[in-house]
Amino acid sequence: MTTKQDLTKKQRAVYEYIRSCIEENKCPPTVRDIADHFNIKSPKGASDHLAMLERKGWITRTPGISRGVHLVKEEEEGEEGIPILGKVAAGHPILAQENVMGHLNFAQLFGLQDRFSVQVSGDSMEKAGIHDHDYVIVQRGSDFQDGEIVVALMDGEATVKRIYKENANRYRLQPESDRHLPQYVEADHPDFRIAGRVVGVVRRY
Amino acid sequence: MTTKQDLTKKQRAVYEYIRSCIEENKCPPTVRDIADHFNIKSPKGASDHLAMLERKGWITRTPGISRGVHLVKEEEEGEEGIPILGKVAAGHPILAQENVMGHLNFAQLFGLQDRFSVQVSGDSMEKAGIHDHDYVIVQRGSDFQDGEIVVALMDGEATVKRIYKENANRYRLQPESDRHLPQYVEADHPDFRIAGRVVGVVRRY
DNA sequence: CGTCTCTCCGAACGTTTGTATAGTCCGCGT
DNA sequence: ACGCGGACTATACAAACGTTCGGAGAGACG
Numbered sequence: 001m002t003t004k005q006d007l008t009k010k011q012r013a014v015y016e017y018i019r020s021c022i023e024e025n026k027c028p029p030t031v032r033d034i035a036d037h038f039n040i041k042s043p044k045g046a047s048d049h050l051a052m053l054e055r056k057g058w059i060t061r062t063p064g065i066s067r068g069v070h071l072v073k074e075e076e077e078g079e080e081g082i083p084i085l086g087k088v089a090a091g092h093p094i095l096a097q098e099n100v101m102g103h104l105n106f107a108q109l110f111g112l113q114d115r116f117s118v119q120v121s122g123d124s125m126e127k128a129g130i131h132d133h134d135y136v137i138v139q140r141g142s143d144f145q146d147g148e149i150v151v152a153l154m155d156g157e158a159t160v161k162r163i164y165k166e167n168a169n170r171y172r173l174q175p176e177s178d179r180h181l182p183q184y185v186e187a188d189h190p191d192f193r194i195a196g197r198v199v200g201v202v203r204r205y
Numbered sequence: 206m207t208t209k210q211d212l213t214k215k216q217r218a219v220y221e222y223i224r225s226c227i228e229e230n231k232c233p234p235t236v237r238d239i240a241d242h243f244n245i246k247s248p249k250g251a252s253d254h255l256a257m258l259e260r261k262g263w264i265t266r267t268p269g270i271s272r273g274v275h276l277v278k279e280e281e282e283g284e285e286g287i288p289i290l291g292k293v294a295a296g297h298p299i300l301a302q303e304n305v306m307g308h309l310n311f312a313q314l315f316g317l318q319d320r321f322s323v324q325v326s327g328d329s330m331e332k333a334g335i336h337d338h339d340y341v342i343v344q345r346g347s348d349f350q351d352g353e354i355v356v357a358l359m360d361g362e363a364t365v366k367r368i369y370k371e372n373a374n375r376y377r378l379q380p381e382s383d384r385h386l387p388q389y390v391e392a393d394h395p396d397f398r399i400a401g402r403v404v405g406v407v408r409r410y
Numbered sequence: 411c412g413t414c415t416c417t418c419c420g421a422a423c424g425t426t427t428g429t430a431t432a433g434t435c436c437g438c439g440t
Numbered sequence: 441a442c443g444c445g446g447a448c449t450a451t452a453c454a455a456a457c458g459t460t461c462g463g464a465g466a467g468a469c470g
Contacts, residue, residue, distance in 0.1 A: 043458075047458070
């Protein structure tokens with residue numbers, strides 16, 4: 001726990017209302033929304049409650065901005081993902097909660113729109129840190145930068161390779177391994193297609 | 206899939222920006238926030254994009270109220286995680302939904318109990334596919350199998366290394382890189398401790 | 411009793427914000 | 441050459457919204 005002070009019943013109700021609004025609408029309520037919900041006739045009434053909640057350390061507000069209410073979140077480990085602990089300086093602080101730098105979370109890390117993943121088989125990309133059985137996260141789409149790692153479809157098979165444009169209509173698919181050779185492919189090859197760019201890797205031991 | 210029409214590059218960027226705002230601030234941006242972010246001088250420019258996104262079925266708006274933007278969510282990907290597409294046999298089935306073999310999900314993949322993560326700095330484990338800036342997922346605890354990768358605390362510094370028991374009270378911390386040498390440490394060294402076993406790796410490009 | 415705190419009213423003020431009108435520029439297809 | 445849709449500017453207005461000022465009743469506490 002942190003420095004949060006106790007709330008009155010009404011204040012707790014207001015806090016819960018704000019929380020439910022964020023959950024439902026993904027957006028905090030306005031001062032007047034709160035007033036309406038509790039049959040408070042003046043926005044000041046609701047504003048007073050917000051001032052209290054802020055003073056007691058339950059929310060933060062951004063003055064002058066609509067819906068500028070943020071909940072001060074407490075450690076809800078299950079929902080958030082895996083805590084990221086920072087570099088440690090001395091003693092055993094790696095176990096301390098205060099050292100949390102953020103949380104690992106799929107949605108936050110990779111986004112979820114238009115992404116998919118493929119399990120890699122083979123070690124042709126091992127020097128790039130992509131090993132057998134790893135999962136790669138792929139951004140669907142056919143555009144890429146020279147030298148990026150992509151998932152390419154060739155003759156019905158999917159491969160993960162680094163891609164380079166050799167010239168106007170010729171690509172080089174470059175493995176990252178001593179045991180594999182680059183492949184070359186014409187851009188207009190009928191059975192060739194870029195499925196997407198690799199934006200992440202996930203491995204479980 | 207629903208009735209969503211294709212977006213232009215700019216529209217997609219605007220949509221992504223809105224998504225990132227909601228993720229960060231738990232609150233959609235205002236029209237002017239969008240305009241500012243894309244260096245659009247008039248709120249109308251941003252508003253036009255929103256109108257497009259709404260017409261094409263990607264967002265909904267509540268007229269007249271601030272930040273009245275809602276993303277139209279598709280198939281609850283947030284809950285499930287990122288779909289894993291399998292090996293493909295022919296044609297272009299990698300884009301087909303039927304090929305989904307499962308879903309990548311932190312909770313499912315790593316569990317969440319007693320796990321934390323550390324961002325790796327340095328390349329001492331590059332041959333094990335753990336690169337600079339990667340996140341390693343760590344199972345808290347001091348027991349390990351010989352040859353496993355662990356996070357060790359020494360003199361207040363955390364390092365990721367492969368660990369071997371040399372003899373009764375002596376460990377070898379083995380890097381996986383040509384540019385690093387193994388370290389040896391006494392088991393009863395006062396400033397030495399095993400923070401946990403590495404059970405996973407996550408990387409974002 | 412006086413003095414707190416909590417809860418709220420009423421009215422007003424100034425900013426933030428969504429929306430509208432009118433027009434420009436550019437690339438694309440016919 | 442023409443029209444069309446996408447992207448944008450400039451200006452303006454009205455609604456939404458946060459905030460402030462001044463006050464008031466009810467309950468708690470010494």
